[in-house]
Amino acid sequence: MTVLSVEHHARKVPMPSYSFVLNGKPVTVEAPADMPLLWVLRDLLDVTGPKYGCGVGVCRACTSHLDGGEIQPCVVPVADCADREVTTIEGLADGDRLHPVQQAWLECDVAQCGFCQPGQIMAAAALLKRTARPTDADIDRIENVCRCGTYPRIREAIKKASANG
Amino acid sequence: MDRQLSRRRFMVYTLAASTLTVAAPLACDAPPAEGAEPARRSSDVLVTGTDEEMLVLEVTAANRIVVRLPRVEVGQGVTTAVAMMIAEELDARLADIDIPLADARTQGNQYTGGSSSVRSLYGPARQLAATARAKLVTAAARLWHVPARALRTRDTKVYAPDGRSATFGYLTGYAAAIRVPAVSARPKPASRHQVIGRPTTRIDARDIVTGKARYAGDLTVAGARPTVVARPPTLGGTVLSLDDRAARAMPGVHAVVRVEGGVAVVAETFHHAFQARDALKITWAPGPLAALSDADIRRRLRAAVPRLGTPPRGSAQVEGEFEFAFVSHAPMEVLTAVADVRPTRAEIWFSSQTPMDARDSIAEAVGLPAAKVKVHVMRGGGSFGRRLDSDAALEAALISKAAGRPVKLMWSRADDIRHGRMRPAGRHRIRASLAGGRVVAFAHSTASVSTAYEGKGAVRRASFASAAGPLPSDSGLYNFGALSGDYGSVGLASIPLGAWRSVDSGTSRTAEEIVVDEIAVRLGKDPVAFRRTTLRSKAVRAVLAKAAAAGHWGRALPAGHGQGVAVHEEYGSCVACLAEIDATDPKHPRVTRVVMAADVGIAVNPRGLQAQLMGTAIDGISTVLTAGLHIDRGAVREGSYADFHYARQRDAPLRFEAHIMPSHGEPGGAGELGVPAAAGAVANAYARATGTRPRRFPLNS
Numbered sequence: 001m002t003v004l005s006v007e008h009h010a011r012k013v014p015m016p017s018y019s020f021v022l023n024g025k026p027v028t029v030e031a032p033a034d035m036p037l038l039w040v041l042r043d044l045l046d047v048t049g050p051k052y053g054c055g056v057g058v059c060r061a062c063t064s065h066l067d068g069g070e071i072q073p074c075v076v077p078v079a080d081c082a083d084r085e086v087t088t089i090e091g092l093a094d095g096d097r098l099h100p101v102q103q104a105w106l107e108c109d110v111a112q113c114g115f116c117q118p119g120q121i122m123a124a125a126a127l128l129k130r131t132a133r134p135t136d137a138d139i140d141r142i143e144n145v146c147r148c149g150t151y152p153r154i155r156e157a158i159k160k161a162s163a164n165g
Numbered sequence: 166m167d168r169q170l171s172r173r174r175f176m177v178y179t180l181a182a183s184t185l186t187v188a189a190p191l192a193c194d195a196p197p198a199e200g201a202e203p204a205r206r207s208s209d210v211l212v213t214g215t216d217e218e219m220l221v222l223e224v225t226a227a228n229r230i231v232v233r234l235p236r237v238e239v240g241q242g243v244t245t246a247v248a249m250m251i252a253e254e255l256d257a258r259l260a261d262i263d264i265p266l267a268d269a270r271t272q273g274n275q276y277t278g279g280s281s282s283v284r285s286l287y288g289p290a291r292q293l294a295a296t297a298r299a300k301l302v303t304a305a306a307r308l309w310h311v312p313a314r315a316l317r318t319r320d321t322k323v324y325a326p327d328g329r330s331a332t333f334g335y336l337t338g339y340a341a342a343i344r345v346p347a348v349s350a351r352p353k354p355a356s357r358h359q360v361i362g363r364p365t366t367r368i369d370a371r372d373i374v375t376g377k378a379r380y381a382g383d384l385t386v387a388g389a390r391p392t393v394v395a396r397p398p399t400l401g402g403t404v405l406s407l408d409d410r411a412a413r414a415m416p417g418v419h420a421v422v423r424v425e426g427g428v429a430v431v432a433e434t435f436h437h438a439f440q441a442r443d444a445l446k447i448t449w450a451p452g453p454l455a456a457l458s459d460a461d462i463r464r465r466l467r468a469a470v471p472r473l474g475t476p477p478r479g480s481a482q483v484e485g486e487f488e489f490a491f492v493s494h495a496p497m498e499v500l501t502a503v504a505d506v507r508p509t510r511a512e513i514w515f516s517s518q519t520p521m522d523a524r525d526s527i528a529e530a531v532g533l534p535a536a537k538v539k540v541h542v543m544r545g546g547g548s549f550g551r552r553l554d555s556d557a558a559l560e561a562a563l564i565s566k567a568a569g570r571p572v573k574l575m576w577s578r579a580d581d582i583r584h585g586r587m588r589p590a591g592r593h594r595i596r597a598s599l600a601g602g603r604v605v606a607f608a609h610s611t612a613s614v615s616t617a618y619e620g621k622g623a624v625r626r627a628s629f630a631s632a633a634g635p636l637p638s639d640s641g642l643y644n645f646g647a648l649s650g651d652y653g654s655v656g657l658a659s660i661p662l663g664a665w666r667s668v669d670s671g672t673s674r675t676a677e678e679i680v681v682d683e684i685a686v687r688l689g690k691d692p693v694a695f696r697r698t699t700l701r702s703k704a705v706r707a708v709l710a711k712a713a714a715a716g717h718w719g720r721a722l723p724a725g726h727g728q729g730v731a732v733h734e735e736y737g738s739c740v741a742c743l744a745e746i747d748a749t750d751p752k753h754p755r756v757t758r759v760v761m762a763a764d765v766g767i768a769v770n771p772r773g774l775q776a777q778l779m780g781t782a783i784d785g786i787s788t789v790l791t792a793g794l795h796i797d798r799g800a801v802r803e804g805s806y807a808d809f810h811y812a813r814q815r816d817a818p819l820r821f822e823a824h825i826m827p828s829h830g831e832p833g834g835a836g837e838l839g840v841p842a843a844a845g846a847v848a849n850a851y852a853r854a855t856g857t858r859p860r861r862f863p864l865n866s
Contacts, residue, residue: 032416035436043391043434048383049376051546052435053497054578058807061497089376102374109366109772112780113240114373115497115546121374140815145806147497147547148240149783150776151817 018082022047023091029078037073037081038062041088049089049118053145060144063119063126064088070126089118092125101125104161112148120144124158133162177296177350184226185333185340187297188219189289191235191274218273220289222251222297228321228334230257232290233267235275236282237518238369239496239548240780241836242773243282245368247290249769253360254294254352256318257333259368269520269540277518278553278664280736280834283769287832291352299346304339305331306347313347355767355829364772369544381501381515381543382575389503389571390419391435392564395442396427396580399799401452401659404428408446415441420568426584429564431572439577453658455799462614462655462796463488466592469612469653473596477606477647480598483684487595487676488861490793491587491614491801493809494665498546499581500557504564505571510537515558516545523555527562549784550664554586579804585661587794587801589614593676597645597684604684604699607645610653611673617656642734643681643699666784667840670735675789678731678845679859682852692849693718693730704826705732708741708762711824716743716760725749726757727854731845736834738765742782742842744818748854752865756786756847758820761839766830775823778839782821785843787812789851793863810866 019028022045029044036055041047041064050073053061057075064073065087066080073086092099098106101124111117123144131138139155146154177189223231232251238244244264252259269275274285298318305323306313308331317324324330333340355361372378397403407428409421417437422429428445432438466488476482502515511533517523520540528535545552561574576584591613598606641648665671685695693713700706709732712718718728725748732741740763748754759782768774791810795802803809848859 032436035434039434039436042382043436046385048379051380051497052382052499052575054805055439056578056805056807058805059497059578089374093375098374105374106366106370109370109776111240111367111370111373112242112776113497113545113547114369114378115240115380117373118376136819142814145497145811145813147495147549147811148776149780149812149817151783151812151814152779152821153776154814155817155819 239545299350471651494551496547502561504561586663588665612653674841711762729849738833744846764826781839
């Protein structure tokens with residue numbers, strides 16, 4: 001179990017602690033209740049797969065899963081994650097065996113700069129969990145921004161993962 | 166297109182080392198950008214200088230091939246392209262090749278931009294690897310006492326006819342001692358390429374899909390704490406008064422320092438930093454543009470477009486005026502820099518297209534000699550020209566110096582969109598003069614916003630200068646008779662501008678391609694047929710024919726739908742784009758299909774090239790239909806992707822194809838190539854679907 005806390009400048013303020021399962025392992029963090037999960041992951045736990053792209057739940061570069069459902073950790077307070085399961089891109093594969101969505105991403109060579117791709121992959125994995133055979137209209141509802149414009153390959157990879165899944 | 170197979174040879178050095186380490190000078194023969202010095206001829210390529218100027222290849226004892234690349238990877242795929250060039254000539258497995266990004270150097274060409282990377286590296290990288298291969302083969306021949314020419318190389322190994330083999334790693338020490346190789350060190354002819362030209366997945370694809378790829382913000386540098394800056398509501402606004410007591414009293418806050426751009430907060434996490442930033446009580450003095458809004462800028466641009474000359478007597482005119490809004494680069498990874506500035510030295514980590522300039526600017530700003538400033542180049546989460554400028558790194562260095570500690574500075578998305586940089590807003594006046602059923606004169610005048618520096622407080626920045634070169638139309642893409650063009654500009658203080666993918670061509674050539682369609686209409690000709698008869702270059706006609714055929718130009722479409730085409734030629738390459746649009750709701754059109762065809766000479770990685778073209782298609786869709794910024798009393802109105810409408814999946818074409826023309830010509834540039842063709846095709850498709858004449862972009866913002 002990892003216990004981490006925010007080092008306080010000048011004085012130590014008592015802070016609540018939250019335990020949750022992160023990528024299959026239990027963790028406990030001391031953090032303010034309203035601290036977004038994104039910064040808990042990145043700044044306290046050094047889990048950097050989820051990216052900051054806007055901080056307001058719009059670009060969705062941080063997309064991860066909470067109890068298997070899609071979330072944007074930049075707008076989810078850590079308190080909401082207590083005793084639940086958080087999965088980031090780092091926890092999607094089964095050891096060295098990639099998740100079918102990751103595998104499809106490789107086969108379609110989707111990524112360019114790669115920055116939004118952890119979020120895109122987590123959004124696609126969540127979509128396929130809800131809808132095994134997504135239509136173009138389903139795929140169109142993915143809001144994640146890709147500034148490199150990889151959208152056509154994302155669509156192709158989701159269909160490939162759907163066919164292989 | 167004028168394409169010559171180059172006979173250039175690159176001399177290659179072997180460096181004294183215990184492992185085989187060879188170096189090739191990086192030619193400056195691909196002009197870095199418009200307005201830069203002219204290309205050097207082969208006779209000018211000097212084989213002098215230090216390793217710093219070279220492309221250096223090392224074969225390690227662990228059988229890794231390491232080439233420290235003096236370029237930045239921002240998604241364009243340069244590391245993969247270079248790995249392929251090395252794998253080709255060395256007969257190494259791609260998986261055995263590492264392409265780390267070189268730290269800022271003191272000399273040489275370390276510029277990433279102007280779609281020049283592959284052009285500038287294609288010769289040196291292949292020569293380098295071919296030389297290394299010749300030495301490895303020679304070393305094996307001596308060890309095994311067999312003729313060198315009997316040996317073969319494959320999969321990072323040398324093989325003897327009797328089946329013996331040795332890895333390059335095993336041979337590297339012996340190869341380091343070889344002075345004159347016993348086999349040719351000449352790169353393969355294109356006809357024998359097995360790696361170059363083969364569609365190849367990015368070498369970093371697995372790191373990306375598993376979340377392992379590291380960007381500046383993912384670094385852990387001892388003591389470097391999250392840092393954000395409170396910035397003024399208006400462009401160039403300044404702090405009048407600051408009360409930071411509440412912010413300083415907040416938990417997790419390490420420092421509050423004033424910087425030119427605002428007030429910086431260094432804290433334990435970004436959460437603490439943002440909260441403390443929001444607790445700062447600042448009164449701001451408005452910036453120099455506080456009285457200025459879009460309408461004023463548009464009026465000034467209109468007045469600044471130089472007049473067109475008198476048209477030929479008796480000619481009929483097809484005319485148009487086009488307006489383009491400011492556009493944010495908005496790379497997914499916001500500007501981020503880690504800086505550790507000490508009294509006697511400094512170290513900075515960030516993604517930079519111009520790390521040598523960055524080092525010099527940072528050294529000057531923090532008062533250190535350049536030799537004491539180390540700049541580590543990180544992969545970037547997109548750029549589109551944004552990382553030509555080093556604003557954030559410079560700011561991070563100054564904050565680190567003022568706070569007396571290392572910092573990890575991140576611009577928020579609102580900082581990124583509200584404080585730039587931006588593609589300059591501009592206006593174009595184009596007139597084609599028709600007589601006897603053809604174009605006898607073509608005139609194009611333009612004006613764009615430029616940055617005026619006034620008084621003190623004007624920071625020295627890595628420059629963005631709009632080159633006063635000839636207009637793209639002057640290249641004579643079409644047989645349009647007498648060509649003329651002129652530039653004007655509207656200088657605005659504190660306006661943060663930057664070169665945006667395809668720079669001036671993204672607007673100039675887009676506007677011209679719209680006029681070409683309107684000329685065709687006036688002459689009663691089909692836009693593709695008209696281009697075919699007026700385009701001067703065979704290569705451009707060929708890509709147009711390919712896109713038109715693959716995209717079924719002229720096929721029947723329902724009412725409210727339309728096809729559009731456009732072409733572009735630049736960087737020694739050319740491209741055509743066909744777009745289909747569903748504009749049954751003209752306020753919410755959807756580009757449903759894009760077909761592109763490109764001739765870039767030898768396409769090192771066709772899959773990577775297709776990705777670049779795909780990106781430019783989405784850029785064209787975005788900038789023509791929805792993505793632009795508004796200036797409202799000196800401030801950028803937009804602040805996130807919620808109002809800066811860059812395309813989402815629902816705006817992207819359902820079908821996308823990119824056809825690569827076969828070629829054995831020297832590689833041309835490709836990263837920016839597609840933007841004007843895609844934008845022009847989307848605008849022309851919209852015009853044909855709606856029966857309108859698109860004039861102001863984005864059309865629906």
